[in-house]
Amino acid sequence: MPRDARSFGGRYRAAGLPRRVLRVVFLGPPGVGKGTQASRLATERGIPHLSTGDLLRATVAAGTPLGREAEGYMRAGQLVPDDLVLRILAGRFAEPDARAGFLLDGFPRNLAQASRLETMTALDAVLSFDLPAEVLVARLSGRRVCPVCHSVYHITDHPPKVAGRCDRDGVELVQRPDDRPEAIATRLAVYAEQTAPLLDYYRARGLLRPIAADGSPDEVAARVRAALPPP
Numbered sequence: 086m087p088r089d090a091r092s093f094g095g096r097y098r099a100a101g102l103p104r105r106v107l108r109v110v111f112l113g114p115p116g117v118g119k120g121t122q123a124s125r126l127a128t129e130r131g132i133p134h135l136s137t138g139d140l141l142r143a144t145v146a147a148g149t150p151l152g153r154e155a156e157g158y159m160r161a162g163q164l165v166p167d168d169l170v171l172r173i174l175a176g177r178f179a180e181p182d183a184r185a186g187f188l189l190d191g192f193p194r195n196l197a198q199a200s201r202l203e204t205m206t207a208l209d210a211v212l213s214f215d216l217p218a219e220v221l222v223a224r225l226s227g228r229r230v231c232p233v234c235h236s237v238y239h240i241t242d243h244p245p246k247v248a249g250r251c252d253r254d255g256v257e258l259v260q261r262p263d264d265r266p267e268a269i270a271t272r273l274a275v276y277a278e279q280t281a282p283l284l285d286y287y288r289a290r291g292l293l294r295p296i297a298a299d300g301s302p303d304e305v306a307a308r309v310r311a312a313l314p315p316p
């Protein structure tokens with residue numbers, strides 16, 4: 086964003102003029118590039134980017150009663166129950182920066198969560214990012230990580246300077262078990278199975294906006310903007 090546009094936006098807000106609220110959900114399979122687009126849109130529209138993983142970690146770190154409750158499940162290696170996630174989300178929606186709206190990334194994951202969410206807040210749009218399965222498999226199976234410093238590389242999109250070695254410490258890069266092609270096929274199948282009912286649910290409410298996620302990040306960002314009400 087150009088500097089003058091940002092300061093203009095800042096003056097606008099400082100003057101207390103209303104901005105259009107944007108409450109949006111991003112859905113998409115692993116590897117589709119949804120996180121990148123979510124960060125960009127959240128910055129552009131001045132709304133918090135809420136991914137449940139980050140939100141849970143932040144709540145635990147804050148040491149609130151809800152955070153301590155969540156920590157119990159996470160320490161035990163259990164999934165944090167929907168009810169608790171929704172109570173944490175409700176608290177987050179009430180914070181001042183969420184008055185302009187929010188971007189939910191990776192939530193809801195199923196129909197039960199979607200119908201609970203609907204009782205808590207209205208949504209303006211649900212963006213569903215799509216890419217052919219073979220492209221997703223190629224993207225995900227090319228990922229390599231450093232087992233020591235956890236730097237992430239990609240054999241074609243973000244290769245290390247020396248093949249197979251971490252740029253920072255020279256350690257041999259590894260492929261996570263989750264990123265092997267068989268595991269990826271399973272992850273994508275699970276995603277499709279869980280998400281299909283959600284897509285129907287939001288389509289029936291007139292909220293679903295499919296986004297073709299091929300092309301450059303700028304091209305995808307332009308499709309995202311076109312699918313949403315203007316700021």
Ligand SMILES: [Zn+2]
Pocket residue numbers: 231232233234235236251252253254255256
């Ligand atoms: Zn490293």
